[in-house]
Amino acid sequence: MHGLSRSARRSAGTQAGWHLRDHRPMRVILGALLVLAAAGPAFADILIGGVAPLSQPGDVAGGQEMKWALEQAVNDVNAKGGVLGQKIRLVFYDTQNKPDVCASVAKRLAQEDKVAAVVGEFHSGCALAQIPTYNQAGMPVVFSETYNDKITAGDPADPNLPANPPTVFRIAPTSTYYSSFIADWIVNGVRAKKVVQVVDTTDYGVGAASAMKEALGKAGVKLAQVSVELAQPDYASIMTRLKNENPDAEVVYYDVSETATAYVVMQNGIDVGLSNAKNICVGNPAMRDAQSFWQAVPNGVGCLFQLVGLTSTQFNEQAKSVDQRARTALGHEARNYAFEAYDSVLLVVDAIRRANSTDAKAIVKALEQTSMVGTQGKYVFTYNSQNPVPKDKPGWLWHQYAEPPLQLLEFTKKGQTSEEAPTVWPASRQTQPGKAFIPPSR
């Protein structure tokens, strides 16, 4: 506009403005039509928030399988006509197991997406970072695979985590439930008097050591504990020491959270004679992947492992269907966190159906009255606003699935798969009734 007078420039600007305004109504209408066309079906859908890690430092494999299972559940519900005459739609976010990301995902789901409820999550720390937002927004949430007691018990030291969070439910076992399960087997199953426990130096290891000490201390069982650093090349020296100091150990529990290290520690323990024909070795839950276990610990016959979930012989039709689809889509059997993620969607849908509403308070009320059979058994949240947790019981029982399936399996033969391994605990599921340990064929 060089060379034009000030008035001429003003005039030109005004004309340009009007020129734009001439087309604005048309553009707005077109834009709105496009948005409506793209998002049209969303107006009819009930939104359910899904959360799981798809990036590190989260457990990527676990998160991917959970996401797959959430999608399967949504598809299954929609195939049967949805709920309240509407389809459901999953709004999924990668929580990455980073507390800041977890918190911002929760805010987005509650404030922007305005989902009816949230399901999923793999990591306890991430769940704890989400809870304050859900508490504030009154958002119903069913955590699928998070073990930390504080998720349902709250944390007296943290004002953001009050006891009895009104909208938070959980269907995974809690840390205390998980660790006391082994203690129960030691005390009431094999009635051992001396136990060795190897833990790692992570938060998990510290918690596991403390829980075991408390549980076995009450029963008068002697316990020797060592903690090891993860990812070290070799652990033979400390295993030799444990063998020397505890020749009378009846159970050696390799309670190391990271699978590769757990296997090396076990193999070193077997090599130096800490684990031998006179005692029982218990390993990492990852042993359910039997092929990897036998490759890493070829002489691990007679070792036991905890299985969260059910074995294929215990599956109901619904679980069989999910498992079969997992084998086709993922190339392996469905893991417990896939079943839990699947069931968490069904629980929310069941609650919406019974509440006949997508109102948060109505969903929470319906969830508290749940009595539904899913892939992992019959879900009941025993302790809730109508039936508070008694003072003599642990606070984590609040909105907690009372009996998540948990069992001890034993590799009784070399090369056995986890599906072939018999259950030795709890007594109610024992493959050979009355046998908490089956002498292996070495």
Place this chain on the structure above:
Amino acid sequence: MKLLLVWLALAGPAWSIAGATALPKRYRERRADPRLAGLAGGLWGAALGVVALPWLYRRVPALRRGPHILVPTLLLSAELTWLFARVFPTNPCVKDALYVVDQIQTGLTVGLVYATMAVGLTLIYSVQRIVSFTHGQFVMFGGVVAFLLLRNSPWSPYAVLPIVGLAALVLGVAVAAVLLRPVQAGTVERPDEYAILMTFGFGLFLTYALVGTLGAPVAVRTPRYTDRPLLGLDTAVVQAGGLRFRIDLVIAGVIGLLIFGALAWLLYHTWLGWSFRAVSMDRAASAVSGIDAGRVFVLVFGIGTMLAGVSGAALVPAFNFQVPEMAAQTAIRSYVIVVLGGLGSVRGALLGGLFLGIVEALTAGCYPDPSKGATYQVASGLLVFLLVLLVRPQGFFGRTE
């Protein structure tokens, strides 16, 4: 007795500090050779305190390694052992001699493998005078290549060693010829810092490249040596005289010894080795003799990388080998070993590795609180590393400039 123990525990370090500071000063005043005075003063002070130090201070004798270093070291070790036995009478290292022997044999076997990991680093330093910050990654590279070769093949873990060695040699030569060329050509102002930054950067690249190749951080696992037996060695553990020998680890150690033997033969019995040593001793003089220092530079880095790669491949069947953690584990221990043994000393690397293996084994095996023994295992190696740096910066066999 308790008073005596407390007195020993407190007086030893006090006299040691007094000896280590006062004696060198005294030797300089008397114009005597002060090089061993600090160490001798520290050791005699810790071992005998007031009994020994005044005599050394007054007489200022010519210091020799045997009577003035070795003797107080043995004496001090005996005193500390006695002190430990009195304070912790139920410790298995006090009660059971065979247990101590078993721990030492474990330490020696593991230490031999450690030494194998570190020897490539010391070879590179001895000739090129650069500290490679890619060493851990080169060991990891060897392990990953072995894993990829063995993953779906019927090959024996022994068979892949030459292939891994060749791949690592090519990689090392490429890195030296391309990335470190300015160091060799003298075209950078600060060659040491350049080499550190360049090897560090390449190490990071290699870490991410290997993790990317595997798809995620994983534990690399191949069949054990005893799964594919050679010479009938198919038993994982052999028990002899109350000791348990883990055959996979023993085989990895033997491979390590063979690597050391081959390196010694190369260095002392071939023209190539002589040229390496010549450049290591005096670069200018070697050039006058017709040795192409540039080629030696590239070849030494290649061979150092090859040693690292082969050691990585040899470790996978016997050790916990996690990608990428193994790189850091290897690097930390390798630096400790080469400093203990003396930067640039091949026999020092061997001795340093064995020493570190024994220190770690005895820490895990003898630390008073059994629940914490394993957690202090790595820290004990680093503590020894600091102590050696303090009293003998050149290590066991290192040369002083």
